[in-house]
Amino acid sequence: MTSQHPTPGDARPGGRTARNTAAVLQATLDELGERGYGAITVDSVAARSGVHKATVYRRWGGVDGLVRAALEHSTERHWEPELTGSLYTDLLRLVETVTSGFTEAPEREVSAAAVAAAFESEEVAEALRRFMSDRHRRAAVIVTEAIARGEAPRDTDAEEVIRSAIAPVYYRLLISREPVTADDLRRAASITAAAAAAGTFTGTPGPPTP
């Protein structure tokens, strides 16, 4: 059998199709930013983009597909962490960036929408997995630089250090839903930097040996 084109937009990626793709993506981001994930609708995105409702359903399948597309667009966009010359301040900058990404409009709604939609759609969950994995990989430079400076052992698990630093921020923002203070960010960076220096992110973890 020859190659199939299950979804429209695959066989003729140019011209009107490309314009529609861009218009719908932009409309999705705008609607998410203004009204949030709870209020966004295929109809509203269709109206805003000027693309017909049936076309949006055929190409993206529904709200989940729209969020997935927005998420994959974010994954493709370039991002890299700031490097200040010290592991602690690098991690502090990183958690500050994460925090503002979930507290300042309009980025806040887009980020929250991705996490929320992942609960309802395995498709979005997969996209989110890829997105987070990509961010881990890119942020790992912070740790490899720190290793090069001698701030952490050579066999430190770099991505695990990143996870350790940002996890408390995500926890407060999205799970326990408490306010995130500057002290919280400093503590997250501090604990992680100290643990990395102590070699906790190497080998197999176990009970602390004093």
Place this chain on the structure above:
Amino acid sequence: MTSQHPTPGDARPGGRTARNTAAVLQATLDELGERGYGAITVDSVAARSGVHKATVYRRWGGVDGLVRAALEHSTERHWEPELTGSLYTDLLRLVETVTSGFTEAPEREVSAAAVAAAFESEEVAEALRRFMSDRHRRAAVIVTEAIARGEAPRDTDAEEVIRSAIAPVYYRLLISREPVTADDLRRAASITAAAAAAGTFTGTPGPPTP
């Protein structure tokens, strides 16, 4: 003005009303456990409980209200952490409990539903906030016992220690959506126990001083 009864079930809490409340709560838990948050419907809960659809809408407002009720029911139920005699193993038991609560049926779906619904409903978000706050308070015994044994300074922020231990687990389960291994749990407990012993959860955090 005299006292009002905005929601049905407030003025006559006994008899049929009480039976309906119990039936709907049970049906909600069952539906969540079997079909999950993405599939649960007011109609399905109404049919399963034998309570009429319109009544469920009037008393609970919708799926959000049902999840909120299930969450508040969990908050009222008694829970206390295991105490093994060492901070590290206590924290390890704790994160193991959290993990199984999000990975083993049917509890898994109920827990995930609470977090997911909090994104779409401020009412559920508030209930989740109270639930997590309650769990932090109850789990804090782990730390106060450790302080009594001299494993951590007297002015250690007990609830902050709890948050630090469980945050990486929640992060992997619900945000980055990666598998959680036994090593991950050991590392989370290990880092937190070491940081607590080092006095990181006292006073104002800052850059690590070696």
Place this chain on the structure above:
DNA sequence: GTCATAACGCAACTGTAGTTGCATTTGCCT
């Protein structure tokens, strides 16, 4: 430029979530 057809626009349709007015049942107070 010509042409086959992929992609789209349109409109009408289906299914279901959520609402409302009204009759009926049933707590709860006296």
Place this chain on the structure above:
DNA sequence: AGGCAAATGCAACTACAGTTGCGTTATGAC
């Protein structure tokens, strides 16, 4: 026991998410 009103059951209704068949437009290959 008796009665008032709260709570529920019922059915019809509205609103909107999502689907489908078909005619139209425009892309990409020749």
